[in-house]
Amino acid sequence: MRVLVCVKWVLDTDGTIPVDTEANAILLPGLPWTVSPHDRLALEEAARMKEAGVCRHITALTLGPAQAAGALRVALASGADRAIHICDPALRSADSGATGTVLARAIAVLGLEYDIILCGARAADTNAGLAGPAIAAELQLPLVTEVDRIEVSGQGTALVRKKLEAGDKAMVEVPLPALLTVETGINRPRYLKLRAKLLAARHLIETHDLAALGLTPGDSSVAPRTEVVAMGPPRPRGKKLFTPDSSLSAAERMRQLMSGGATQKSTGGLLEGDPQTLATKCVEFLKEKKLLPEPPSGARPGA
């Protein structure tokens, strides 16, 4: 089986990222770059598949400026056998959607072989998580997003686990070839040893421009769908502050403001008494609201 991993070279977000507020741009010189953390998980997962004997060949693919080859060096150090770099000045403003389309084109035109394509669930810089799904859409591959476990069963399918709401997980069977985007928790990437890095530094990286993919800078697939017009310092996420409903009386609004938006609920009751009675009433209330845990029975799937 062959695995293709798409990686992105991004600004390391472990440190602070200085922003020139006059120019609305990041002060790039001197900032460290790295492989996007979720992509690193994808590389590690591929390496583990190879060690387990499930996968015999790993291709790493990236799109970006000349320095983005750094992502491929990391990929090679963590076990990739082949590294391909799509690099063209016309791709400088490529957003997630355009990147996905061009990568899909590269996979098709260069005849890259794969049974599974792994992408990070989202890049550390844009946070979009669109490149993977865009590749899957272009190549018409089955897609499972935000996967935190992968088991290859052998009969041309993979069994993957996907996060749902409330801590639930779905076990999903997906026919191969398929594209999976990996979420945190799938593994812990290993420390890359110096020897592996030195070997990776000498490894061949194949670089292709748009022309090699049969594309021109004017093609619609190359055109970015979104563009960043300004960068700024981080903005705190506004916690929803309570604003009283203007249709209420002034007194009621004051009361609401002072209680942080808490209003008397109609269902409520204030109970006093001895603890045992209160506990009984509380459990009855929970039962009535259907909030009690179900008895663990074998009948329910996944219980």
Place this chain on the structure above:
Amino acid sequence: MTTSADKGIWVLAEHSEGELADVSLELASEGKRLADKLRQELVAVLIGTGIPAGLAGKFRDSGINRLMLVDGPGLEETVELRVQALSEMVREAKPGILLCSTSIFGREMAVRLAAALKTGLAPNCLSLDFTDDGRLQCTLPAHTNKTSAKVVFTTARPQIVTAAPGTFDVKRARGARQPLTVNVTPRADPAAPCARTLRIEKGDPRTMSVEEAPIIVSGGKGVGSRENFALLDRLAEALGGVTAGSRIAVDLGFVPVAKQVGQTGKTVTPRLYIACGISGSNYHTIGMKESKVIIVINNDKSATIFKMADLGLVGDLREIVPAITSELARTLPAPTAAAAEPARAAGARA
């Protein structure tokens, strides 16, 4: 102000367990603001299998002009079918803007629709504005929230935007009427090759984060000691939930900071929130007031938090909490209640 090709603003509404998610109305309110500026129609889309009829009424004050109900077999379970059906509708109606939430359902729909429709995505927006030529300008966190970016869409439509629950306020739209409900027959081909959900594994309360926990037992200063906090742990375990705390509880070392609820901690919206020994200052309630059912246990009858309680128990939590735990043990047939938690509609969204 806008190009003639853009026809309306769509909101992808969400529902589970027969209830409309609050974020849907938040997105509708923001959509209403945008629609008023553009003088365009505001449309909400509900998609699923067997959508409860009562949900339409929830949009009465939202300013939604039209509600599209896309109901069909397989739409609840299979994301590929939902995407197929919705992208067909979008191709036909050509809305200029599509608002989704950042829930697992919302963000997966958003990326898949953006991929299918070859358009862009502005993820996790903090605020929305218009450029001079009527395009959306989205302010969003970038570089893992080390920077913020202003993003505009080029020519791709719809402009797909996601926003986290709580980003926008729910406002009652002036002169709003019950939206016109339109039933849409989904055009989706169930035979398309796609992933198949085999089963759902229930979340384990012991490893769950407070934000994803359906049941939270929370303690404040009134808990008094770490030993007393263990009583809350036991109650949480019996209910299949997790424990959390107010800022003071964290400062006193009762709970780790990752479980802090409130202004400087996490914002949670569980189905059940049990507040023990918490007075209910604004800084705490801001992080939990959207909880579906709130039970308050406090020995101070005049504590503010009783005002938001669905059930208030006045008394010493050191007596009441263990009493509830043992009462639960009596009520529930099996002694181990740790694994299960109440059945949710089998809305297996994968």
